[in-house]
Amino acid sequence: MDAILETQGLSKQFLGFTAVGDVSLSVRRGSIHGLIGPNGAGKTTCFNLLTKFLPPTSGTIRFNGRDITRMKPAEVARLGLVRSFQISAVFPHLTVLENVRVALQRQRGGSFDFWRSDSVLRRFDARARDLLEDVGLTAFAQRAAGELPYGRKRALEIATTLALEPTMMLLDEPTAGMTAEDVDRIVTLVKRVAEGRTVLMVEHNLKVVEGLCDTITVLTRGRILAEGPYAEVSRNPEVIAAYLGTDPSITGAAAHG
């Protein structure tokens, strides 16, 4: 298998409590990989380890054949491993277009002094408009980012992530808190942006996982319980037991199979 991201024995302890224990994960290049598990399973901690927002207690992480275990988030971003920005990273008073232009300027190694270099930023306009088109935000280009409805903000977040030209994108619950209509739009969007790159996503909505992911890793109590295609994993008795009473859709899927 051509793995783009691999961990060996990845562990994170908080004051002796093992949030992530001995996780050896392999993400195939070009795939959409889902990380799922019941509440408290360690998904967020694992995600933060992979994106370098938390240092591991032990274990290694390799990206594209390089050991990134000790690197900083900005360093791995430059290597092409990019985490989607949090909504708080969107500048609320700038327009949607300006937000993407700023992200493009950062990608080119520019500084943050965008307030006095409007003419420079205009050069990024064409590319910014392309990215807005990609995420379906063209009609919102001149709106203040802070005024966007929630689902559209997540789309803007994906556009600013795409501005960094990632080889691999890490998405933390891209559909969390969304209406059904927004969920459908984000699913379509993730499918589109996954073309030509690898995506790893933490996601609670199992319907989304089923529709999007090629491979799923199930975590419980910080450890990998099962891994494989959704159809296979959702029939695994241990996975069903772990989810029992917490999510009827996965047990329902198994019952119908």
Ligand SMILES: Nc1ncnc2c1ncn2[C@@H]1O[C@H](COP(=O)(O)OP(=O)(O)OP(=O)(O)O)[C@@H](O)[C@H]1O
């Ligand atoms: N900074 C921390 N200090 C102490 N314990 C932590 C810390 N971060 C996470 N934990 C614990 O580690 C475990 C895993 O948490 P984590 O947030 O990674 O799970 P999760 O699968 O993302 O859960 P959820 O689906 O509820 O978001 C939990 O028991 C949590 O309380």
